[in-house]
Amino acid sequence: MPNVFFISDHHFGHGPIIDYESRPFDSIEHMTETMVDRWNAVVGKADRVFHLGDFSFLNKAGTAAIVARLHGYKTLILGNHDRGRSRTWWLEAGFDEVSEFPLVYGGFYMLSHEPMYLNKHMPYVNIHGHIHGQKYDSPQYVNVSVEHWDYTPVAFETIHGLFRQDEEG
Template sequence: MTTYFTADTHFGDAPLVQRRRTTFASVEAHDEALVARWNAIVGVNDAVWHLGDFTAGASRAHCAAVFGRLNGTKRLVRGNHDTNRVLELPWTEPPVENARITVEDGEGQAWRLFLSHYPHRSWPGFWRGTRHLYGHTHACLPDTSRACDVGMDAWDYRPVDLATLIARQDAAEQAPEEMALRGLR
């Protein structure tokens, strides 16, 4: 079993798809592409943490239909667009506002993570090596050596595994603000 992370799928979100017009011709094409890319990576026994904005503006029926087509056991960290039609989907556990978890990266190393829809300048466990994963920004904030955006816009519209996220953070040239101000990386 592999654990994946994603955010900002915005299934059924016509205004967002208009902004993504260069990538997707319609809401239907957007949703179909994201489902196909998700299922090409995530197996039925894998786990996915969705860090918010599963959908926006879609009907309950559309939310349920898309959710049912996605592989894996799914958990939600609530985003600003996640209303009852999303919160009431059959998530593996009840949706949360944020989460502190420990996950193995597939190579036997355990990583402490702070998950939130929103990027934080500092977070619980920051000085004890906890890494931060977030969404919301649609890939407009630079990665740091301890935090990055897991949203669809940042990862070619597909979920991403932990080892890949850690490698991207480790390669980031920018340190989190609190570390940089103290002259640390």
């Protein structure tokens, strides 16, 4: 059975993000190669990856070249920096599926680019990106921005395990 992974906010081709988020890279090329290598180190060709937005600032050819190198069946949920381009643009760049709206995974996990409003009585967890190095102080939110996971897609089992620990503890 394929594994499922989540990740967001790669910002491929966006040089200023290195300084904005204090990323440990000395160039765009170094950032790109490291993030592609870390993706492929954990994601197999048959695995599924939900990218929760802000994938690339490159043109279609540059974006497609990166997408083609990444393992797995790739679903993109559009982020604020992705929305200037159509769903068709992203599909032509190599994503297998593209959603303009949040998705529900496993009946319990709400996948979105930006954190969604959840009150403490809602029985859901929001897996999101957008806020990069920041983090909400609530067990209902899991930030999968690359800065929180060493620039590596995080396995669903890891996220689900966070909630099993809460139930057992």
